[in-house]
């Protein structure tokens with residue numbers, strides 16, 4: 001890993017590295033890997049512009065460090081040297097949670113402001129040599145075929161604009177036996193710890209409205225892409241009701 005010097009570069013959504021060239025030789029985030037996804041930003045329209053920055057700044061406390069991300073990383077259980085990817089890494093709660101495992105962690109993040117936060121956070125982190133920050137999205141993973149041991153996404157799945165493309169990318173980039181854990185909190189569940197606060201504020205169901213139907217659709221897309229052991233369902237993680245999709249890349253894949 002080179003120095004994290006290269007300031008955030010956003011050249012119309014192409015995958016310029018935010019953290020230097022790929023010295024891990026792991027196929028993740030190398031400058032040679034380019035995706036064309038037909039537009040200048042891979043993320044959801046809601047993640048663009050000043051309104052998105054304002055929204056994410058407000059969410060900083062729960063995006064900086066979160067028990068949900070800790071629980072997801074514990075479930076994925078990366079091992080030393082494994083190449084893992086946090087898709088829609090935000091401000092790095094999952095990335096930071098994964099550093100003690102010894103894995104090499106790629107933070108894939110389509111929102112330029114959040115990549116800047118990630119890059120700064122990486123710079124001051126003692127495990128920065130194992131953290132890579134890259135522009136990308138679920139639908140355009142900046143990783144070579146069969147190069148990933150595990151991938152997860154926390155509260156990001158509902159932002160994906162094209163679940164089929166995302167599933168195809170996961171199938172392409174995971175090594176045989178590689179594992180996937182996708183988790184979206186169910187803010188509409190009355191058991192959710194924020195339910196009372198949201199009701200007191202007069203909020204209806206969370207605006208992303210991610211539902212078991214969407215989780216099932218994601219699972220179907222993963223199955224169609226050739227992944228195995230695909231399951232979609234409801235679980236409680238870190239005391240939060242969540243929609244969870246799990247899958248593996250078949251050992252015959254790759």
Ligand SMILES: C[S@@+](CC[C@H](N)C(=O)[O-])C[C@H]1O[C@@H](n2cnc3c(N)ncnc32)[C@H](O)[C@@H]1O
Pocket residue numbers: 042043044047062063064066069087088089090091092093094108109110111114136137138139153154155156159160161
């Ligand atoms: C609510 S934040 C969650 C961030 C982080 N995973 C966490 O738990 O704090 C949603 C994230 O999804 C990202 N995102 C938006 N569109 C995406 C896409 N198509 N693929 C991957 N991530 C996306 C956003 O930029 C943002 O970082």
